[in-house]
Amino acid sequence: MQHESEIRVPLILGNKSYHQITEDIVRPIEGKATKYWYMLFTISIICFCWGIACLSYTIGVGIGAWGNNNGVDWAWDITNFVWWIGIGHAGTLISAVLLLFRQKWRLAINRSAEAMTIFAVMCAAIFVLLHTGRPWLDYWLFPLPNTFGSLWINFNSPLVWDVFAVSTYFSVSLVFWYTGLVPDFAMIRDRAVKPFAKKMYSLLSMGWGGSARHWSRFEELSLVLAGLATPLVFSVHSIVSMDFATAVLPGWHATIFPPYFVAGAVFSGFAMVQTLLLMMRKIYNLENYITKKHIEYMNIVIIITGSIVGVAYLTELFISWYSGVEYEQYAFINRATGPYWWAYACMMTCNVVSPQLFWSKKLRTSLTFTFIMSIIVNIGMWFERFVIIVPTLCRTYLPSTWNMYHPTFVDIGIFTGTIGMFFTFFLLFTRYFPVIAQAELKTIVKSSSEGYRNKAKHNTHH
């Protein structure tokens, strides 16, 4: 039981009863999809299909279909990979870290944030799997026993660390998400009338009976998984950042990268959660569950992480000057004044300047403004990764190798495709999965107790 201050706005508005919550949450699943849903789904699936076409073309002819070149060997592929992985971080942070910190407001958003994590990591995986020259040999990155002789992987390589980090992250996130879904699937199963749906949800709910023993195990498992997932929030992006930090290139070789990448990941992840939830609450009429308070809390996380990112940017600049290393100094002068100055300017505005506007209560509680900002932050974070990768590789040690990078239609197509895939999956998720962890959410419902209290108050008056 949890005590809540009187001055706090309740986390669920509209004085909902348990039954009403159930009804509200299964409505998108049991009811018909709305016009908006169909519109968004059509756009998403078209983008997804175009992405598949571009990917097939890439696999057919080789990654020469992209704009990468012999100076800029990583470009949009790794930019997108890091971007998607970063977005995923918010889900884990919300469900695991906030669980451990007993932040109850997470209950309304954790399910969709976790779904977002899963889909974002899937998008990221596409890039990391297909950015190789011979993707059919990607399995060589795993330490598999083989018949090729004494071949083994190179444990010195950050890419191998990546393989472990990302695959662990994906599997833990998936299990965590699914565990939370089990009681909710059971609820839908119990209500389902169509035989096929009933059968499917029976399978998915794995025989959940809602007994006290089930709940006890459920709670324990959630706690253990939260404990496992928490270090992953920090480790995955730290390791991803080491792809750059362990390199010898000026602009990559920086010890600040791990914390700065993690902050950036949470920053962009929360922005993506905002984008999704603001749309979802509108489409599915979930305004009573995903309240302004939730939005505001998330905006506060955005200010904090945005500021950490901003400090990291400034620290990088300072350290490059302080290092006294010519190449290091030039790498940052180049970011700001080189041919890609516009990308740097865009990154700075979107990530450092614009989140500071959230200091104003009026702005951070404005839904429209939050929605716009959530998009801007993700644009900014995409540019952050772009700035780290492309302008750095365009101008490294030998000026004779300096060049430019231009994306091709395939680069753009695959990126659009992953966005399409992300939204396709997310939209399907909202139609077939309970978008709010209703079983858990019900633990903070106070409608009956308040009802009694109100009744009691009433009685004393009389």
Next chain:
Amino acid sequence: MATKKYWKGLEELNNNPEFVQKANDEFAEQIPVEEFLGDSNLVTGGTNRRDFLKFLGFSVTAASLAACETPVNKAIPYVVKPEEITPGVANWYASSYYDGNDYASILVKTREGRPIKIEGNELSKITMGGSNARIQASVLSLYDSSRITGPTINGKYSKWKTVDEEINTNLGAIAQKGGAIRILSSTIISPSTLAIIKEFIAKYPTTKHIMYDAVSYSGMAKANAQSFGQEIIPSYYFDKAEVIVSIDSDFLANWLSPIEHAKQYSLLRKVSNQRSEMSKHYQFESNLSLTGANADERIPVKVSEQGKVIVNLYNAIAKASGSATLTSSPLSCDSIIQKVAKELLEKKGKSLVVCGSNDINYQLIVNGINQMLGNYGKTIDIANPNYTHQGNDSAFTDLVAEMDAAKVDAIITYNTNPVYTAPATLKFDKAFSKVPLRISFADRVDETASFANYICPDHHYLESWNDFNPTKTQYSLAQPTISPLFAKPTYQGSRQAQDSLLKWIGNPSDYHSYIQNNWMNSVFAGQTKYTVFTEFWNNSLHDGVAEINTTSSSNSGAVAGQGTTNFADAAQKINAIKGSEFELSLYEKVGIGNGNQANNPWLQELPDPITKITWDNYVTMSPADMKGHYKLMARQDREASLVNVTVNGITVKMPVVPQPGQARGTVGIALGYGRIKAGKLSTQTGVIGTNVYPFTQIINGTLSYTVLDVKIEDAKEHTEIAGTQIHHTLMGREIVKETILEKYKKDPTSGNHSEMVHTNSGLKKAATIDLWDEHEKLGLRWGMTIDLNSCIGCGSCVVSCTAENNVAVVGKQEVIKTREMHWLRIDRYYSSDMSKDIAAEKKEGAISMYLDMENPSALNPKVVFQPIMCQHCNHAPCETVCPVIATSHSSEGLNMMTYNRCVGTKYCANNCPFKVRRFNWFNYNGNSDFAFNPTQDDLGRMVLNPDVVVRSRGVMEKCSMCVQRIQEGKLDAKKSEKPLVDGRIKTACQQSCPTNAIFFGDLNDDNSAISKLRKDDERNYFILEELGIKPTVSYLTKVRNCETTIEEGKEIEETEKVKA
């Protein structure tokens, strides 16, 4: 005796009826035949659904499994193994290359009967083991599927017999009526060919032989005729010239005998502890040539002023030595000319003045200058003329006039392409088509051959016998290194031009025996080394070269006629030259040259050493002239403006690129491009560049490669330029270390200071601080050192590397995407007007300083070349990041690449500080977008080096330091049971270097040349060694024989003031 009964078992012993029955049956058990055949389903049912699905499943699986199998390429062993061929072991043959322009004595490497690599022949006294890019690439021209496979009559394939009969009849008829027959060829230096032509003329007395060179030196020969009474071109000895003054002569890359000159030139450019003197090289020119880029002092002058520079230099020297001066006009660079004159006079007899112009008057006065300086007999050898360029421009114009007047009845063209190369004003094609009988020896239907009635395709030089006489005393032989590619029974085949001529004369001898006879009668007599001809012949053939004794021991006397030369008249004509707003100077590129190998993709993809641009020619213009009018291509911009260039009413549209150092008011365009009928390359990629030969003109009876009045207009269009280097300055980084001679003499380490780091035990060299363990020093450890002072940037090594290592050709579009595959590149940097010192002086901030540094000095930058290949770092950043250990370190210090293991994450390439790694973005060997890649052509594939794997799509590749050569050298040593001799193993780049700038050897051997060099030479440095990567390749500081270094930049400012 009772017969013993043996039985197999109790059953037989008992022999019951059951057993008897069974023993008679074929099968132990009843076969259910009846049951099976009696099944009514078989008859009525047919195949049921389950069976159908089973069969379907099986056949689909079987079919797809069968389709999965990789196609098998069969290697067929020799049925009868040729005695001299051992599969896997290369055979080397001495031969010679001469295409009417370049000459080199060469060694041809053949594998299993296929020539795959050309290397310089060190026995030659002319080329001394050197070669250039065009010669290196010539082996690919052999396997050119655009060659025609047999004789043609009016464009249709025919038979040699028919062709010979028809030509004989025609020639006979013409001879009978006394009609004129002409043989038009490029310079022929083959004594035997000349003898055959002589016989031809004897048989058909109305025949005349005219030599015409696309890039002509006729003016020099004519000037020498006036000066010395001999229409010859002398040999030049740059190794004896301590002061070299060149007026627009690109003698290191193209002029006359560039390999020879580069070899000689480099001898006086090398400095060491033993020898700290260098020659001093002045260059006056309009375009920034390769030679100008290597000059100590380069003075950009307008095209119209070049002659005046010569006159003023003549006057300055004449004044000092008390001779008569000529009328002159003042020039802005007069003060420098005075200085040059002074230095020349100090080195009388040890200096050399050369001029690249084909104008007789220019050359006359240059002769006068060298005369006054006493250079004849010392640095210029008239007694040993160079025969490689004998084209006679006036004879050629006479021929065109004759043809135009329909006075020529037959013309035979040999190794010449005048329809493509002749000036537009001559209207050669019109005149040519008036000749009734046109016979060509071209190996393809080129621009000229397409006019021919008969094409009698000549062999490629690697399929031919030949002999050459490049200078008076030097002879060399060419021998076939492969049977003709196109031969019976599949094709009618090509036939050596000389054999065709012999056939038409009616001489039954073949060319091989003809040469032998000819040598027996002439060359053999000129030498005294051998007494028996067969011995002489065999040795000459083995060595590739032969030398005859000079008849006149000294040549200083050959300077008669000096008094008769009318210098005043020449000077007057020069002074009368009027300039204009834009003047054009046409030049040759290192790769394409005069354009005869335009169908060679290796050469098209070789970056121009100066502009670094591939697959195109373009207008070079001073950035100062372009500013405000055309795109300056700054900040790695590949977009160039297109301009309309108009000369004498002919307009062509070309891109214009900024060329720092281009004299203001001048533009340059390369010859040799825009060939429409060079072969299949132009159909695969579109016509490459634009032909500017029509801009050449006949002036004073010689071909002129300059145009004094050219109109340039903005075409208001843009195009992308395929440059391999699009940033041009060093940005103040010490990647290239350089110093000046004066400082070097005082302190050999000048310009070579290492990055130092403060440690608890005092200041230490950054490179000595290490987190890693040193590699064990076992056995061999390979190292390479490159002398930046010797490297002239010619690109010979780049093509050599391409040929040796099967490097893919990727084409213009991929070069635009920075995806060229060259394992070895030559970085070229221009100096900038901004430096750290200047910024400190002017108190400029870092941001504006770096912005200024991005721009090269527009007016007259210093240029430096730096060959870069994999540096084989001992603590390689690429090795630690590869997730699958596809790149690793060998015990011999090499960074190895395992293509099979490579997944293609490209992390190694990102982490390479030198950016030498090359990724296979596409399947260059199968993707039809890259059809021009030699690996995609059945013939072209034959040029591949079987010791080097052809890389597939999706893998990384890079310089292996010719590991196959290292392996071969080690195996040879092992077989002969002797230790490996230092210098036995040479990398491809090292071998082809005409200036011996590359050293390679074992670093563990203290007595190896490279170990000694590194120990003794204070100029030795490693690029970026402060990163702790411990590169294996080192460089030697560049030393300039000039007054200031780039860093000081003051001199540059001065010249700017003068120009302003």
